[in-house]
Every structure is written in C-alpha cells, then in structure tokens.
Amino acid sequence: MSTLRFPQAPDPDDFAREKGRLLFAGPVDFVKGVVAMSGLPAPDRLEVCFAGRSNVGKSSLINALTGRKTLARASNTPGRTQEINFFALGTDRYLVDLPGYGYAEAPLAVVAKWQALLRAYLAGRQTLRRAFVLIDTRHGVKEVDREILKLLDRSAVTFQAVLTKADKVSVATRDDTIAQVQAALAQHPAAYPEIVVTSSEKGDGIETLRAIIATLV
Ligand SMILES: Nc1nc2c(ncn2[C@@H]2O[C@H](COP(=O)(O)OP(=O)(O)OP(=O)(O)O)[C@@H](O)[C@H]2O)c(=O)[nH]1
Numbered sequence: 257m258s259t260l261r262f263p264q265a266p267d268p269d270d271f272a273r274e275k276g277r278l279l280f281a282g283p284v285d286f287v288k289g290v291v292a293m294s295g296l297p298a299p300d301r302l303e304v305c306f307a308g309r310s311n312v313g314k315s316s317l318i319n320a321l322t323g324r325k326t327l328a329r330a331s332n333t334p335g336r337t338q339e340i341n342f343f344a345l346g347t348d349r350y351l352v353d354l355p356g357y358g359y360a361e362a363p364l365a366v367v368a369k370w371q372a373l374l375r376a377y378l379a380g381r382q383t384l385r386r387a388f389v390l391i392d393t394r395h396g397v398k399e400v401d402r403e404i405l406k407l408l409d410r411s412a413v414t415f416q417a418v419l420t421k422a423d424k425v426s427v428a429t430r431d432d433t434i435a436q437v438q439a440a441l442a443q444h445p446a447a448y449p450e451i452v453v454t455s456s457e458k459g460d461g462i463e464t465l466r467a468i469i470a471t472l473v
C-alpha cells in the first residue's frame with residue numbers, strides 16, 4: 257500500500273530536537289542571490305534547498321525555521337524570489353531558497369531562464385544533500401510538481417515532500433492531500449520515505465524539519 261510507504265515524519269527524539277534547536281538558534285546570514293550557475297558559492301558544505309511552486313511558502317518556511325521574520329523575502333506577489341538565495345546556517349550548512357516554478361504570468365523569457373537555472377542547480381550541485389519539495393496542503397501535487405519530481409529522480413538528489421499552509425485547511429482536506437501526495441511519491445525512486453506537514457504561520461512541523469536538517473550528515 258502506497259499510503260504506508262510515506263508516513264509523516266515522526267516527532268524528533270530529544271537529541272535530534274535539541275540539535276535542531278541549537279543549529280537554528282545560532283547565526284543565520286544571507287550570503288548571496290545567484291542568477292547563474294557561475295555565481296554559486298563554493299561547494300564546501302552540506303546544503304539543503306526548498307523548491308516548490310510559486311507562492312507555496314518556501315521563503316516563509318525558511319523564516320519560520322530560522323525564527324527570523326524577514327530573512328527570506330516572503331510575499332503575496334507570486335514569483336517574488338527570482339534568484340537562488342543562499343543563507344549560511346552556522347558554519348557548515350547552506351539553506352537555499354529557490355525561485356518558484358509554475359508562475360504563469362511572468363514573461364516567457366524570464367520563466368525559461370529561471371527554469372534553466374533551477375534545472376541546472378538541482379541536477380548539478382554536488383553538495384546538495386536534500387531537496388525539500390513543498391506542496392500546498394490546499395492543492396496537493398500538481399502537474400508542474402511532477403516535472404520537478406522527475407527531474408530529481410534523474411538527478412539522484414533525494415527529495416522530501418513538505419506540505420505547507422496546513423493551518424489553512426480542515427483536517428479532512430489535509431488527510432486527503434496527504435493521501436494524494438503519498439500516491440504521487442510512490443512513483444518516484446528518489447523520494448525520501450517520510451513527509452512533513454507544516455504551517456509556517458502556526459509552527460506545525462517546524463521542530464521536526466529543524467531536527468531533520470540538523471541531523472543530515
Ligand atoms: N496561512 C499561512 N500562510 C502562509 C504560510 N506560508 C506562507 N504563507 C503565505 O503565502 C504567501 C506566499 O509565501 P512565500 O513564502 O512568499 O512563498 P514562496 O514559495 O517563497 O513564493 P515565491 O518566492 O514567489 O516562489 C505569503 O502571503 C505568505 O504569508 C502558512 O504556513 N500559513
């Protein structure tokens with residue numbers, strides 16, 4: 257049964273929770289915004305990225321994780337994050353905020369440029385340890401998400417599904433979306449076998465995600 261293969265990530269144990277808390281309570285600094293592969297910082301540390309459709313809540317999630325309201329620029333205007341933004345978390349990790357995909361109203365040339373950069377980054381970054389693929393709990397996995405999941409399969413980057421904006425839906429809708437996401441993930445060999453349900457607004461799943469990032473090696 258596919259529903260058994262992608263359970264929600266368990267609450268972290270005390271060790272992992274504390275490790276996550278300490279890491280994210282420490283320094284977080286914006287490093288740079290990158291618009292071409294040539295601008296990437298040296299691949300000298302472990303890195304995780306946040307990918308997802310425009311407006312899914314990538315920047316908000318980074319702000320919630322780091323407890324800094326305006327570190328990553330969150331916005332009501334879809335397509336706000338137009339660069340690959342690097343944040344240094346302590347001295348041995350990068351958090352990477354990616355431009356959203358599937359934003360139909362941006363000029364075509366701009367969309368093509370973002371997509372090329374996103375693809376090059378996801379496929380070619382040696383130090384990328386995990387890609388968190390964010391899925392809006394209201395909408396589930398969409399066609400554009402499937403394209404990214406296929407790309408990640410081909411790139412051999414482990415990805416983990418993170419549901420966002422859980423505070424915006426009923427428990428019944430949330431459970432329906434979880435089931436839809438589980439079924440979609442079952443078709444992807446690169447999927448990490450646990451999903452995380454989050455709300456940047458209310459804090460759900462944030463400690464769990466901190467612990468996951470802090471305990472990656
Ligand atoms: N209620 C609620 N709103 C959220 C949550 N996360 C994000 N939002 C809102 O959703 C909108 C988009 O959030 P962003 O974090 O800017 O989304 P993004 O994925 O970074 O968007 P792009 O950079 O345009 O791709 C903002 O208005 C946020 O306040 C959440 O957990 N709960």
Ligand SMILES: [Mg+2]
Pocket residue numbers: 314315316329330336337353356
């Ligand atoms: Mg953003």
